[in-house]
Amino acid sequence: MKVVKFGGSSLANGTQFKKVANIVLADKQRKVVVVSAPGKRNTDDIKTTDLLITLANEVIQGNNKENALSQVVERFADIVEELNLDRGLLSEIEGHLKDLIASYKDDPDRLLDALKASGENQNAKLMAAFFNQLGEEAHYVSPDEAGIIVTDEPGNARILPEAYEELSKLRDRSGILVIPGFFGYSKMGHIVTFPRGGSDITGSIVAAGTEAEVYENFTDVDSIYSVNPNLVEYPKEMKEITYREMRELAYSGFSVFHDEALQPVVKKKIPVCVKNTNHPEAEGTRIVSDRSHEGLPVVGIASDKGFLSINLTKYLMNREVGFGRHLLEILEGEGVSFEHTPSGIDNMSVILRDHQLKNGKEERILHRIRTELSVEDVQVERDLAMVMVVGEGMYQTVGVASMATAALSEAGVNIKMINQGSSEVSMMFGVDADKADLAVHSLYHAYFTPVKQ
Template sequence: MKVVKFGGSSVANAVQLEKVLDIVKSDEKRKIVIVSAPGKVTEADIKVTDLLIEYYDLYESEQDTTEIIEKIIQRYASMVEELQIEKSVLEDIATSIKGLATLERGDNPYLRDTFLSAGEDNSAKLIAVFFQSRGVKSRYISPKEAGLIVTSEPSNARVLESSYANLAKLKNFEEVLVIPGFFGVTETGNVCTFSRGGSDVTGSILAAGVEAELYENFTDVDGIFAAHPGVVHEPMSIQELTYKEMRELAYAGFTVIHDEALFPVYQAKIPVVIKNTNNPTHAGTKILASRTEKELAVVGIAGDDGFASLNISKYLMNRELGFGRKVLEILEKFDISFEHMPSGIDDISVIMRERYLTEEKEQLILEEIKKVLAPDEIYFEHNLSILMIVGEGMREKIGVTAKGTTALSKRGINLELINQGSSEVSVMFGIKSDKEKAAIRALYETYFN
């Protein structure tokens, strides 16, 4: 059995859905289909999820929602009309969309999740009916019916271990099961979404639950490239990656697959393949426990901006018991998680996402650390990008990091920080964000040209 997930661009309109049908019909092992909400095919399109966010904002602020409701329904209506399928499914979708405006506002932490999940849920209903109309025995299954139970953390749900026994029963169905991605239900029956892009997570969980032989993730690119095609001209296509390598690349900006999506399949040792809905015969990129091709030390280069660094210096810091712990406790007090923490004997840098900071919060953090730890120097540094060079082969190659630092130096790009974990799967460079693209090109030339 194969679990196959189709992203937003793959289910965006009738033309794309015909491609999805052909892919599912071409392999009888494709028995479980996870779908996203309709996304974009062209830049002029608007993602249904974005329309639902607008709908939620209007409803929450008690403004008129008539126009946005019609926009959302029309996205599905155009597909129903072009595919010439049973109109009753559109009535069901319209009822669902309009029904959101009857939900209780007030103290309802799951309201936004319920609005946003409607994109995937109605997409799955439509696609199941479409499959049936083309002679494929199929069935819509909601996450609740499937038994996908998640934690009570709105917009950041995690699967509960008990779900896997529930999901294993899906192997007993004869039909092709069409299941909405992005959300599950809590033990009390509330809709709760994974973080955005979470349809990848749903697919991974389902693959682990039914012990699939393969998890196929269909998107709009021919697999994964060694660098972003928008930054590097015609970068090399990657044939194989390990789970760890993909996790590092996804974290640092490769958006082809959600960075949390690999954990369930990693645990179950189920291989993943990233393929293109618009070019399904292409082999794509396989994600495995270990690579058969081990020649390349570096398999990919990724970059992401939006980071800040909290830099602290204090003479004899290394002799002060619990210094790092106290810094992290103060950040925890202000609901800030750290991403990286490179250090020296008398200094420490804590890298975090800028989106968690405000001017007021920064000032309070600085005051608290000064009060508790009395540092010699402390300040925030903003507008940082994190670059990652990734490859499990780096363990066996000498001078990989030196090549990277030399390449950046030749381009006049200053390193704000450098960090490498004990696993030696990746090396992280911190630079100013305005140098990010130039740095990626320099590193690509060094490792791949």
């Protein structure tokens, strides 16, 4: 049995729905289908999830919501009309959105989550209806019915361990099961969404719960490439990578697969296959627990912006027991997580995602660092990017790091920090954000010879 997830680009309009149906029906093993909300139909289009966020904000701010509401309904109408589905489905969608607004209008967090989730929820109903129209037995299964029980953190749900037992029962059901991605239900019965891009997470949870033979993740590219295809022409395709490599690359900017979507499948060693809805014959990329390390030591180069570094200096810091703990406790007190902590004998840096330091948090953290840690100096370095060189084979190969530093220096990219060694599969370089693309280019060309396809 296979679990198949289709991303927003695969379900952007009726034509895409037909491709999805063909793919599912071409293989009887494709039993559980997880869907995203309709994505962009062209580069200037807006994803349905973003239209729903606008709708929620209009309601929260007390503005007229009619335009935002009709834009959402319009996206579904486009699909219903092209597929000639029952138009009654559209009134149901509009009624459902209005009910959510009425129920949650005084609770902004819940309203936002419930509206965001409705993009996937309604799309799953349309997908099931389309299979039925084609004469196939298919059922819409809500995350509630499937057993996707999650923590109660709006926009940041995490699966609860007890969900998996309930999910295993899906195997015994007849027909194709269409489950909306991106959200679950808390124990209190609230709709709670995963982070953005979270339908990948639903697919992985369902694959793990049903012990699927494979989790197929259909998107709009033939494979995962060694570098973001929007940055480099003719990037190298990856045929097979490990969970660990993918986790590092997804975390560092390979948006093709959500970094949090690996954990459920890793435990059960279920392979993930990333494939193209628009070109299903292409082999795709397999993400697996082990692979042969023959060939290039580096498999991919990724980068992500939006970081800052808090740099502290204090003479004899290395002798001060509990210094690091105290620093991290200050961050914890403000609910701030950290990404890396490069350190020396008299200095320590903490690298954070900068969006976390809003609403006075930065000032409070710096104040506490100055007063409670008695540091000689504390500086905030902004607009940083983390560039990641990833590959399981790197640590058995001499000269991988020197190739990177030589390439960056030749390109004129100043390395602000290096973190090598704490992970066995990656090497991290901190650079100015405006040099990130240049850094990725130079590293890619150092490790790979671009092939014109």
